[in-house]
Amino acid sequence: MPTVVIETVKCFHCGEESEEPIYLNDKAFCCDGCKTVFEILNSNDLCEYYRIEGYSGTSLRNVQRGSFAYLDAADVRSKVLSFESDNLSRATFHVPSIHCVSCIWLLENLRKLNAGILKGEVVFGRRTVTMDFDPSKVTLAQIADLLSSLGYAPVISIESSEKKTQKPASDRTLLYRLAIAGFCFGNIMLFSFPEYLGIDEHDKILKPVFPWLNLALSIPVFFYSASIYFTAALATFRQKQINIDVPIAVGLLALFARSSYDIITGFGPGYLDSFAGLVFFLLIGRWFQSKTYEGLAFDRDFKSYFPLAVSRLSGEQWTPVIIYDLRKGDVIRLRNMEIVPADSILREAEAYFDYSFVTGEARPVKVKVGGRVFAGGRLIGKPADLIIEKETSQSQLTSLWNNEAFRKTNESSYQKLIDRVARRFTWIVIVLAIATAIYWYFYSPSEMWLVLTSVLIVACPCALALAAPFTYGSMQRVFGRNSFYLKNADVIERLASIDSVVFDKTGTVTYGKLPVVEFSGKMTEGELLDVKMLTNCSTHPLSGIVSRSIVGQPESTISDFKEIPGKGIQATINGSQVKVGSAQFLGFFQVDLDNSYVFVGINNEVRGYFKIRTNTRPHLKTMLARLGSKCVALVSGDNCSDKSAMKALFGPAILLRFDQSPHDKLEFVMDLQLSGKKVMMVGDGLNDSGALQQSDVGVAVSDDSGVFSPACDGILDGKRLGQLDKFLSLARYSSVILKVAFGISFFYNAITLSLAASGHLTPLLAAILMPISSISVVGFSSFAVNWVAGRVIDNQIN
Amino acid sequence: MAIIIILISISLLIAIGFLVSFIWNLRSGQYDDTYSPSVRMLFEDKPKKKVTKDSKK
Numbered sequence: 001m002p003t004v005v006i007e008t009v010k011c012f013h014c015g016e017e018s019e020e021p022i023y024l025n026d027k028a029f030c031c032d033g034c035k036t037v038f039e040i041l042n043s044n045d046l047c048e049y050y051r052i053e054g055y056s057g058t059s060l061r062n063v064q065r066g067s068f069a070y071l072d073a074a075d076v077r078s079k080v081l082s083f084e085s086d087n088l089s090r091a092t093f094h095v096p097s098i099h100c101v102s103c104i105w106l107l108e109n110l111r112k113l114n115a116g117i118l119k120g121e122v123v124f125g126r127r128t129v130t131m132d133f134d135p136s137k138v139t140l141a142q143i144a145d146l147l148s149s150l151g152y153a154p155v156i157s158i159e160s161s162e163k164k165t166q167k168p169a170s171d172r173t174l175l176y177r178l179a180i181a182g183f184c185f186g187n188i189m190l191f192s193f194p195e196y197l198g199i200d201e202h203d204k205i206l207k208p209v210f211p212w213l214n215l216a217l218s219i220p221v222f223f224y225s226a227s228i229y230f231t232a233a234l235a236t237f238r239q240k241q242i243n244i245d246v247p248i249a250v251g252l253l254a255l256f257a258r259s260s261y262d263i264i265t266g267f268g269p270g271y272l273d274s275f276a277g278l279v280f281f282l283l284i285g286r287w288f289q290s291k292t293y294e295g296l297a298f299d300r301d302f303k304s305y306f307p308l309a310v311s312r313l314s315g316e317q318w319t320p321v322i323i324y325d326l327r328k329g330d331v332i333r334l335r336n337m338e339i340v341p342a343d344s345i346l347r348e349a350e351a352y353f354d355y356s357f358v359t360g361e362a363r364p365v366k367v368k369v370g371g372r373v374f375a376g377g378r379l380i381g382k383p384a385d386l387i388i389e390k391e392t393s394q395s396q397l398t399s400l401w402n403n404e405a406f407r408k409t410n411e412s413s414y415q416k417l418i419d420r421v422a423r424r425f426t427w428i429v430i431v432l433a434i435a436t437a438i439y440w441y442f443y444s445p446s447e448m449w450l451v452l453t454s455v456l457i458v459a460c461p462c463a464l465a466l467a468a469p470f471t472y473g474s475m476q477r478v479f480g481r482n483s484f485y486l487k488n489a490d491v492i493e494r495l496a497s498i499d500s501v502v503f504d505k506t507g508t509v510t511y512g513k514l515p516v517v518e519f520s521g522k523m524t525e526g527e528l529l530d531v532k533m534l535t536n537c538s539t540h541p542l543s544g545i546v547s548r549s550i551v552g553q554p555e556s557t558i559s560d561f562k563e564i565p566g567k568g569i570q571a572t573i574n575g576s577q578v579k580v581g582s583a584q585f586l587g588f589f590q591v592d593l594d595n596s597y598v599f600v601g602i603n604n605e606v607r608g609y610f611k612i613r614t615n616t617r618p619h620l621k622t623m624l625a626r627l628g629s630k631c632v633a634l635v636s637g638d639n640c641s642d643k644s645a646m647k648a649l650f651g652p653a654i655l656l657r658f659d660q661s662p663h664d665k666l667e668f669v670m671d672l673q674l675s676g677k678k679v680m681m682v683g684d685g686l687n688d689s690g691a692l693q694q695s696d697v698g699v700a701v702s703d704d705s706g707v708f709s710p711a712c713d714g715i716l717d718g719k720r721l722g723q724l725d726k727f728l729s730l731a732r733y734s735s736v737i738l739k740v741a742f743g744i745s746f747f748y749n750a751i752t753l754s755l756a757a758s759g760h761l762t763p764l765l766a767a768i769l770m771p772i773s774s775i776s777v778v779g780f781s782s783f784a785v786n787w788v789a790g791r792v793i794d795n796q797i798n
Numbered sequence: 799m800a801i802i803i804i805l806i807s808i809s810l811l812i813a814i815g816f817l818v819s820f821i822w823n824l825r826s827g828q829y830d831d832t833y834s835p836s837v838r839m840l841f842e843d844k845p846k847k848k849v850t851k852d853s854k855k
Contacts, residue, residue: 052841101837108838124833175824183817187810209803213810 013038014151015055037150041106044113052102057151068144070309070320071156077140079308079322080156084135088118091140092130093147093154098122107152114138114146129154156308174290178283181225184217185276189767191217195269196764211263214272222256226279228286244422244465247429251460252278258453271457274766278462281774289469289489291476296715298487302376302398305686310334310341313385323392330388334379342375343395344386351384353377376686400662400690417493417735418468421742422461429459436757447759454761458752462770463745463777470778471738474785475730482793483717484727491713494697495731497678501627501724502669502691504683505636505646508701508721511615517549521608523600529554530573531600534580537561538569546580546598546610568599576603583609613645619722621649626725629653632677635660635668637687666690682724686710699724726792733792737784741777748773 010016012027013034021028022035029035037057041049049057070076083090098107104122107129111117116138121130129152131143147154191210233249236242252275259270311318313331323341326332331347334340340353352364355377364380367373373386375395392398433455440448472489479486486492503509523531533554535547561571568581579586579601586599586606598610624631633655634646640658647656657668665683669691672679681688681695684702689710692698700709703718716724752769755761823829 104834104837105841108841122834123831125831172824175829176821179817179820179824183813187813191806205800206802209806213806 010055011057012050013055013057015057033151040113040150046106046109046112049102049106052105053100057102068141068148068156070307070311071141071144072139073309073320076309076320076322080140082130087134087136088132089135089140090130090132091143092128093144093156094126094128095147095152095154096127097152098124098127098129103152106150107147110143110146114142117143174283174287177225177228178280178287181221181276181280181283184221184225185273185280188214188217188273188276192269192273192763192767196767208266211269211272214270215260215263218256218259218272218276221276221279222252225283226252229282242423242426243416243419244461247422247426247459247461248282248465250456251458251462254453254456255460258450258457269763271763271766274457274763274770277767277771278460278774281462281771281778282465285466285469285473285778288473291473292488293480293485296485296709298712298715302401302686302689305339305376306341306392307339310338326388326392328388328390331385332388333383333385335383336379336381338379340373340375340377340379340386342388342392342398343390344373344375344388346371346373347385347387349382349384351382352380354380397662397686400666403663403666403690403693406690406693416468416490417738418464421464425461425464429456432753432757433459440759451757451759454756454759455753457766458756458761458769459749461745461749463748463773464742466774467738467741467745467777467781471734471741471781471785474782475734475789478730478785478789478793479714479727482723482727483720484714485716486714487712491697492731492734494678494713495680495728496735498680498697498728498731499630500632500672500677501630501680501682501728502632502672502695503634504665504681504685504688504691505634505642506638507684508682508688509616509620509634509646509649510642511617511703511718516613516615517545518611518613519549519608520611521600521606523602523607527578527602527607530556530576530578530602531580533558533573534561534569534571534578537571538563542598542612543569543580545612549610578602579604616645616649617718617721623722623725624650627728630725630728632672632679633657633668635665635691637661637665637685662687662690666694669694680728682716682721684709723793730789730792733788734785737781737788740784741781744780745773745777748776 009021009028011021011030011034013029016030021030022032023029024035024038027038029038034057041047071080078084081089081091095107098104104124107122108120110120110131116136117131117133119132122128123130129147133140133143144154144156191213194206194210229245229249229252232243232245236245255271255275255278259272259275262268262270263272306323309320309322310326311333312321312326313333314321318333321330326342332341332344346367346369348369350366350368350371352366353373354364355374365377372389374397375392376397390396393402433452436455437448437452440451469489472492475492476486476489479492519528528550532547532550533556535543536554537543537558556574559572561569563569564581564585568579568585570577570579570581572578580598583597583599586601587604598612600607600609631650631654634650635657636642636646637660638658640656643656643658650656657664660668665681665688669679669681673694673696679695680697680699681691682699682701683692684700688698688700692700692710692712697714698712699714699716700712701716701718701721702709709715716727748769752761752766752773755765
């Protein structure tokens, strides 16, 4: 029996499966874009690209290439270039699609494709490529075009040109401090051994050498490595507050002063090994916590979405101009897929604009001559000329960033758990120190200072300070392994307190932009085109969806068009009467059908129906069920055509709001917060930016971590949205783990404090107890986090 | 026993040498990208003759 199997073939370039491959020789490609890239590479002897890592290309199937011509304008070029001379220029491009070894290889071998390119160097972690090129042979725009033609479209925005290479310098100072502290710690420990093991009396020359060496070694630790704690403590002290840095700074100061005194007076060897060790461990904690995802950006605003420059009419010519130099009345020209940089008016001919990124509304909007076009929209189709009405920073969308939500940072308003604990801890230590000082003053005044400094030394909450970085830092890494990338480790603490979750619809709950349309029934191709024609005439959202799902160009004539609100549309096309609408409209009744079915009738005969399914992400329903009452609302910028589907998904108790502007979303979140809720916003687009910023934790959902995501606290891979509740409960577990870790460190502090207060703390005891307490806290939190994560996340997958 | 002092100073000098070289490396940006260089060293430029063979693959 013959069977037909539709084979899917993997694209030779990108590896994406395709049912209708395009063949070149014996190789299959999913689209012309992929094929073109292969041809370019093949003709330039660059097929090594495919050998390093198979299917290494980026799919070009859904990519619309923009134009980079504006890059050649002098003032734009100078913003992008980091070095410029007659025969050598250097530019760094951010290329989000860099993802494998082959990418590195190709981008570094571009000189074989274009003789003007001298050198390329990829920094994988940051997803950037730095190009050295000869400006007399190749222009910046040509390079950008070349990159984008290969599927490595660079992201050029004002933001990326503004900050250039500022980032690494500040990150490195911590490593310098760490290196020096580690070096001194190791050597001090080594030089302390003779003292602990006991130096014989006849080594008199040697005996003072070691403590003095230690003192010399500890000076850079005190004045350089540990200085961050002193400055931080001083800063909080000035604000009349106490955080964890204060007791640390006091402890370190006491340690160093007491040890120096001991060594200088020849009283004893001091506690310098404990001191250097403490600083070293504390800095490791800082370093561990400072893990960031360099390839991801958490602070993008509209600037990185907007183009750097557009073509403006000056006199008779179109010249590229930076969008901030646009003034009211300027005439600009946009090409297909370019973004409107500022609110403006359409000058001639009508055009379609896709506002999906701004409003969440999936349908492109038709604008007539003289109609208003808002910043952030994307031109679809033929080039169009616009007259600027407002400057970029004053436009409707961009004014969102003038909201005060963008001025304050979440971090400053949030009182961290560690600081609450530290404040209590500090008061206890102060009371204890005074009590022991008073006791020893009467009991044995000569030893008072020694005992007092011992108390302050052991009170230094090193283990306490390490607990949070290692608990949250490990959890952040666990999240990262599960494709939830947090801006910093502190976000976990805020995540733990979340009690309300607000979702955006388009792109967050649903996939991409368009719903899935399936047709069941019998119709010829010509009849389908008639339906397209008919639905084209209607402005009902479902009509648009049906119309777009039919491929082809209708050529028939239409007459007697009638739209019956809430029911359907009908018209006479080519002599036959075509009806499209609800089941009732077509003359038959059926229960359990909502408006996601569109029926078609031709000449009073029902021919079939379109089933319109919103393409929601998988596992959402179970996730929402587990979230339970924590899920509060769905706020969408889209119209309410999906209401019934969303109601079915979210259940009756959840508030569904449609047609929400970006400002509305922000206010919605703010209202929730005013009623005492801790709100988590889950969104994806620019239109959610305000809400993401205002919320306690803003999570951007992204299907490709390389592409734009608005400023947020975390970027969640769309595939993992079904596990959102698991991440929330993991965050809560982290708080529990942290509290246990606090308990452990208090236990050690109690032991050492009792030793110190009774005057029994020797340098050797301190040198043993301090690392043990730190290591056990670090060990416990790292182990517990990974154990809990393993259990929670595994349960989910099964 | 004074020899120990000399030995210690030599060892400390060597250790400081390593510390300085580490900081130098850090400063020159060697640790900024820990991935690309590790694969870059495995790339090779092949002689032109093999062109036809490769493109067939």
